[in-house]
Amino acid sequence: MTDFTALAERYLAAWNATGTERRALIEELFTEDAxxxxxxxxxxxxDDIEKFFAGAAEQFAGLRFTLHGPVDGHHDIARFTWHLGPEGGEPLVIGFDVLVAENDRIARVHGFLDKVPG
Structure with a gap:
């Protein structure tokens, strides 16, 4: 059974990573056709997931993704809320993601934005 909390934490670590570390995490976490x-x-x-994550890192330089609250999961699906903001500060962005796992790797992510800058 998938440890959804660990998977969500590693997923957010990939968002926070840079360069070759980001790529290595993406290849470890995601199925090739995710x-x-x-x-x-x-x-x-x-390749496209890496470019998407890199674009967010560039747009929100200096901010970090953090898990907010518990991860809820069953079967091969997990959902959780995340914050993007300065360490220990008010989040600039709040989102809600749903991960679909295959063999303990992420096959699909469906993301929602609950709070975005004006």
Whole structure:
């Protein structure tokens, strides 16, 4: 059975990582044909997921993704809330993601944005 809390924590670590570390985490976490979809885009595969994560890191330089609250999961699906903001500060962005796992790796992400900057 998948440890969804650990999977969500590693997923957010990939968002916070840079360069070769980000790529290594993406290849470790995601299936090769994984898809990521949120209101800002839809991508498939390691290369496009990496580019999407890198774009967010550039746009929100100096901010970090953190898990907010418990991870809820059953079967191969998990959901959780995350914050993006300065360490220990008020989050600039709040989101809610749903992960679909295959063999303890992420096959699909469905992301929602609950709070975005004006």
């Amino acid at each position: 898809s990521y979809t949120d209101p800002l885009g839809a991508v498939t595969g390691w």
